[in-house]
Amino acid sequence: MIDDTNAKRWLTGVLLGPTTVWFLFMLVLPLVVVAIFSFGMRSPEGGYVASFTFDQYFNLPSRLAAFKNTLSYAPLGTLASLLIAYPLAYYLAIKVNQKWKLLLLVLVIVPFWTSLLIRTYAWIFLLGGKGIPSLLEFIGIEGVRLINTPFAVIVGIIYGYLPLMVFPIYISLEKLDKRLLEAAADLGCAPARSFFQITLPLSMPGMATGCMLVFILLMGEFLIPAFLGGGKVFFIGNALVDLFLQSRNWPFGSAVAITLVIIMLVTVSLYMRLAMGKSTGQDESLM
Amino acid sequence: MTAEINNLPDADIEFRDVSKRFGDVIAVDNVSLLIKRGEFFSFLGPSGCGKTTSLRLIAGFEQPTTGGVQIGGTSVIGVPPHKRPVNMVFQHYALFPHMTVAENIGFGLRQRKPKPSRSDMDKQVDESLEMVRMSGYGNRRIWEMSGGQQQRVALARALINRPTVLLLDEPLAALDRKLRRDMQIELQTLQREVGITFILVTHDQEEALSMSDQICIMREGRVEQLGSPRELYDLPVNRYVADFVGKTNFIAGTVSQVSGGTITLETEKGMSFSGRHSPETKMLSPGDNACVAIRPELMLIGSDSESAADMNTDIALSGQIKNQIFLGEHTEYLVATDIIGDVLVLSPKYIESRHKGFGPGDRVSVGWKNEIALVLEDS
Numbered sequence: 001m002i003d004d005t006n007a008k009r010w011l012t013g014v015l016l017g018p019t020t021v022w023f024l025f026m027l028v029l030p031l032v033v034v035a036i037f038s039f040g041m042r043s044p045e046g047g048y049v050a051s052f053t054f055d056q057y058f059n060l061p062s063r064l065a066a067f068k069n070t071l072s073y074a075p076l077g078t079l080a081s082l083l084i085a086y087p088l089a090y091y092l093a094i095k096v097n098q099k100w101k102l103l104l105l106v107l108v109i110v111p112f113w114t115s116l117l118i119r120t121y122a123w124i125f126l127l128g129g130k131g132i133p134s135l136l137e138f139i140g141i142e143g144v145r146l147i148n149t150p151f152a153v154i155v156g157i158i159y160g161y162l163p164l165m166v167f168p169i170y171i172s173l174e175k176l177d178k179r180l181l182e183a184a185a186d187l188g189c190a191p192a193r194s195f196f197q198i199t200l201p202l203s204m205p206g207m208a209t210g211c212m213l214v215f216i217l218l219m220g221e222f223l224i225p226a227f228l229g230g231g232k233v234f235f236i237g238n239a240l241v242d243l244f245l246q247s248r249n250w251p252f253g254s255a256v257a258i259t260l261v262i263i264m265l266v267t268v269s270l271y272m273r274l275a276m277g278k279s280t281g282q283d284e285s286l287m
Numbered sequence: 288m289t290a291e292i293n294n295l296p297d298a299d300i301e302f303r304d305v306s307k308r309f310g311d312v313i314a315v316d317n318v319s320l321l322i323k324r325g326e327f328f329s330f331l332g333p334s335g336c337g338k339t340t341s342l343r344l345i346a347g348f349e350q351p352t353t354g355g356v357q358i359g360g361t362s363v364i365g366v367p368p369h370k371r372p373v374n375m376v377f378q379h380y381a382l383f384p385h386m387t388v389a390e391n392i393g394f395g396l397r398q399r400k401p402k403p404s405r406s407d408m409d410k411q412v413d414e415s416l417e418m419v420r421m422s423g424y425g426n427r428r429i430w431e432m433s434g435g436q437q438q439r440v441a442l443a444r445a446l447i448n449r450p451t452v453l454l455l456d457e458p459l460a461a462l463d464r465k466l467r468r469d470m471q472i473e474l475q476t477l478q479r480e481v482g483i484t485f486i487l488v489t490h491d492q493e494e495a496l497s498m499s500d501q502i503c504i505m506r507e508g509r510v511e512q513l514g515s516p517r518e519l520y521d522l523p524v525n526r527y528v529a530d531f532v533g534k535t536n537f538i539a540g541t542v543s544q545v546s547g548g549t550i551t552l553e554t555e556k557g558m559s560f561s562g563r564h565s566p567e568t569k570m571l572s573p574g575d576n577a578c579v580a581i582r583p584e585l586m587l588i589g590s591d592s593e594s595a596a597d598m599n600t601d602i603a604l605s606g607q608i609k610n611q612i613f614l615g616e617h618t619e620y621l622v623a624t625d626i627i628g629d630v631l632v633l634s635p636k637y638i639e640s641r642h643k644g645f646g647p648g649d650r651v652s653v654g655w656k657n658e659i660a661l662v663l664e665d666s
């Protein structure tokens with residue numbers, strides 16, 4: 001006789017096998033390598049020399065600006081995306097005619113069909129001297145500088161990450177039972193109030209998911225600050241590109257990367273705990 | 288007609304020539320009706336006949352295409368739902384999933400201006416919980432509640448602001464039979480306790496008959512008949528109503544003779560049957576299509592050898608029992624008669640003892656007195 005539970009256990013093992021192997025070799029192993037590098041030294045001609053020292057970590061304050069920028073622009077960009085994405089998602093999920101809905105949703109994704117690099121180049125032109133500033137000049141507003149400013153970086157972030165924020169919110173609003181709003185109105189709740197009492201709390205899981213996606217990806221962003229920030233706004237991502245590709249200081253780069261991973265782990269788990277506590281817990285997980 | 292309605296002081300809800308269209312669909316078609324204060328009123332009808340739309344017109348979720356709606360003597364045209372003194376129990380309850388049981392019930396209180404004090408609200412919520420026999424469940428989550436409990440929460444939530452009218456859209460449809468019966472009794476008791484108008488939507492005729500003071504039978508957006516359960520049962524206006532309220536045997540034919548209150552029909556096969564003219568029905572004249580309606584409990588069943596005189600009836604038809612359902616105090620027989628097809632007979636126990644019970648396949652006579660037969664419009 002075949003032991004049923006044993007057979008099941010085997011099957012589970014077999015099915016999870018490929019995932020486990022992938023996880024170990026593609027995620028854990030590189031991270032271990034980076035961690036080992038971070039305790040090493042830079043050889044004179046660049047690259048890595050084995051060693052065990054904390055020097056790289058003591059050297060971190062030299063990149064303080066990058067950390068500061070990342071840790072302020074990532075939440076700021078997330079918040080800005082949220083504020084822009086929410087009304088859009090709300091409009092798509094609740095207001096728009098069923099006929100147009102699909103078309104508009106596709107329009108939200110279309111930019112994703114070309115690479116962020118190319119789209120960011122377009123913004124260089126738009127925000128640069130021949131773009132919006134020259135239009136402003138035309139109507140009499142002179143001397144406006146947009147490119148290579150923090151504003152340009154935020155614009156780039158909102159543009160690049162908007163779909164990631166719109167979709168989770170759209171989904172949570174789309175599945176919101178419209179009868180709940182009728183029930184609220186029936187009980188004396190004016191429409192504006194019922195938005196804050198019903199719609200907003202019930203779209204919380206979507207907002208939480210969107211914010212997390214955008215925040216995590218923003219922590220590693222380097223393209224937008226490099227292109228639109230003109231070297232003034234410098235993220236950790238830029239530091240890493242510089243350290244690994246330009247100055248070939250692998251150990252220091254590794255230390256910066258490991259620190260970034262730790263910061264992310266801490267903030268994301270804090271955030272998860274906060275968001276989980278707030279959400280209803282019913283059948284709505286964060287992702 | 289409308290002037291007359293206007294003079295009644297105790298009118299709580301009034302529809303005046305109300306129509307509601309959704310594109311090509313006429314959901315409510317020129318309805319005028321009046322619901323008195325403190326009444327238990329039901330909208331009854333098959334799916335899609337406009338019951339929910341009628342309720343939503345009262346709640347304010349829909350505005351009539353034409354006609355007027357009044358609540359407590361004032362027009363509510365253009366008044367949004369949150370400003371109407373009515374509350375609704377939704378078909379699937381529509382409880383707020385992100386709030387506890389107590390928060391759901393207290394929702395209406397929190398919308399009041401000025402907002403009552405915290406302790407005052409807590410007290411009222413506790414009283415409401417007690418009213419629906421859910422004390423101690425205040426801090427529970429909505430999805431932890433069973434169907435019956437959710438129904439009670441919805442009821443308590445809708446009643447907390449003491450509306451003048453409570454609207455109930457098939458509130459018991461999702462419950463099983465036993466629980467449904469219990470909740471029907473609870474609803475009735477509650478209505479007497481709080482003394483406000485209840486307007487119930489249902490397509491369960493038993494539910495409507497057992498609970499309501501007045502029932503409005505709807506058909507394709509129109510009011511077919513409005514009256515007390517007894518009126519609808521005893522004096523239906525037409526075949527549709529008789530068929531919808533209780534079980535009825537129909538014999539269709541053409542009116543051949545009208546004399547006083549008695550109308551005689553001739554069936555296709557040339558048989559004649561007569562019955563009383565229902566006072567609610569429009570006058571019928573020879574040549575009209577009509578039907579004789581006989582309630583199964585007013586029919587008698589006897590052994591094959593019994594004649595009309597033996598059974599003390601005017602009509603006796605012979606037939607064969609096709610099916611028999613024992614219902615405790617009654618037995619229901621389906622008899623295939625030779626000339627009018629299948630007939631349903633409900634025979635009470637005390638008569639059963641007379642003929643020692645019949646079984647499927649037995650030849651029997653069924654009979655009735657002409658005075659209990661109603662002649663109705665055949666529509």
Ligand SMILES: Nc1ncnc2c1ncn2[C@@H]1O[C@H](COP(=O)(O)OP(=O)(O)OP(=O)(O)O)[C@@H](O)[C@H]1O
Binds near residue numbers: 312335338339341
């Ligand atoms: N918002 C709407 N848009 C278009 N048509 C509608 C709308 N609401 C109702 N209708 C139509 O109006 C008619 C009456 O609908 P209503 O919901 O009032 O029926 P009902 O009697 O409550 O039926 P049920 O017993 O199935 O709930 C139906 O034909 C329905 O399709």
Ligand SMILES: [Mg+2]
Binds near residue numbers: 338339340
């Ligand atoms: Mg309905």
